[in-house]
Amino acid sequence: MRLRLRTSTTTATALFTGLATLAAALTLPTALGTVPAHAATTGRTAAASGPCAAGQLCLWPRADFAGKRRTFELSDTDIESCIALPKGVSAASFANRMGRPVTTYQSAECAETAEYNTYPGGGTWVPRSPYQVRAFKVWER
Template identity: 70%
Template sequence: MRTTVVAAALAATALVPQAPVQALSSQARVQALSPQAPLRAVSGRLGDCRAGQLCLWAKPDFTGTRQVHELSTIDIESCVPLKPGATVQSLANRTGRPVTTYQSAECEETGEFETYPGGGTWTPRTPYQVRAFKIWEN
């Protein structure tokens, strides 16, 4: 059974021990009480990815070599394999369209695959090595 990225992030947040707010510095208190605090606890930081882009990082937590793809440079609903030997372990989807990532370099559904919403999805750790993707029509 697959879980959504949001559900997984919320579940992971529940496992992160929280320091009492009184024990934190004033700056840390403001950060801890902000609506983004659970997301920071899970991912540490969000990767830099502009609106309209699909950003892929070679390593977890938005680190390593970054690839940027835009709708103007790819065919919608076509398999886009990564360069041979290249893999992705974190991603941000800001294309405005759903993106499916594949463990298979041929976008075969016999391996793992996952679809990420296009409204702004940051995934600090993909559940498998991504080797290809498809951007879908809305």
């Protein structure tokens, strides 16, 4: 009986250790779905097209931060208003360094009937958006 109990305890300990290791490997925001799987929060640069400074939302027309960068700053962007990109302009990659959550929309009218995702502020780099971004909203924290 003791042998069986020790085996069970050993198995339970190994299982618990494995689960703890797995939990440590996951970041809480990613595990909860706060950051979409296609977004990277660190280790991304956009040196080829110019950096995205703190306090900015930067949008690139092509994946991997390629093409002419467009920047928006909180000081000249209305909070919780739909900001449409100019007609015929869209973004395939972007970085949110505003310090506030930003929702990107496939629809130029910020319609929730098309694709949309919200990205946390401060340093979310998205090298390949899952859709062409045509508008965005900046949220109060």
